[in-house]
Amino acid sequence: MNDTCNSIKISAVIITLNEEKNIQECIDSIKDVVDETVIVDSFSTDKTEEICRNNSVRFLQHEWEGHGKQKNWGNAQASYDYILSLDADERLSDGLKEAILVVKKDWQYDVYSFNRLTYFHGRKIKYGFYPDRQLRLFDRNKAQWNRTFHDRVLINKGAKLKRIHKDILHFANKNIHELVDTLNSNSTLFAQDRIDLGKPGFFKLIFSPIFEFIKTYFLKFGFLEGVYGFIISLNMAHYRFLKYAKRIELYKINKQKQ
DSSP: OOSSOOOOOEEEEEEESSOTTTHHHHHHHHTTTOSEEEEEESOOSSSHHHHHHTSSSEEEEOOOOOHHHHHHHHHHHOSSSEEEEEETTEEEOHHHHHHHHHHHHSOOOSEEEEEEEEEETTEEEOTTTTTOOEEEEEETTTEEEOSSSSOOEEEOTTOOEEEEEEEEEEEEESSHHHHHHHHHHHHHHHHHHTGGGOOOOHHHHHHHHHHHHIIIIIITOGGGGTHHHHHHHHHHHHHHHHHHHHHHHHHHHHHHHO
16 A cells, blocks of 8 residues: 555546447546546447547557457556546446545555446346446556456455445346347357366256356345346346356367367
């Protein structure tokens, strides 16, 4: 921890691919908080580039390398060491904006984590998932993204972490159709990323989805969200099943090619 107060500047880094529906609101939510916004785009074919270039951001294009690698590449392009990392479908809540402004004036830790509040069908989904802690504000010399599909921030040994109990607002899926499409796509990416680990056991294929539903719906009180709590919990269990089923499928395909 620093012995003296330090005022710092923050670079926001956001990765995009066809995010015309989300990127403007994401940019608007951070413009009064950060000193620079860096967009790392994987050659979008919609209006993402046009929207970004109409805002005061640095718009860079870079071939997709995977979530973690793409974010690390963007962090390396930033002007400042202090990184605020967001996805295009995320926004800063008013409370989190105020908290980050306080941190900027007196940077005392190396990594800051926030809660993430997910919206589905236009309503907050707290039970079953929240607080969904996320490490998103950090000194790039003290932390970096890992390189697997399920990206997370890896903290250097000795780095100091502070949790801020304010929310990132997450607008990932507006309806069931989008939710199913996202989980299907993500499970494929997960299976491809983990293919080197070999074929998962049949036990994991069967019981991991069951445990996921029990954890989300019962242990984390997802049932208090009513019908949407059930829908999301069941789909998250199905996502677990798809991840391992697709890994088994890819393993068998690769074995046949050998």
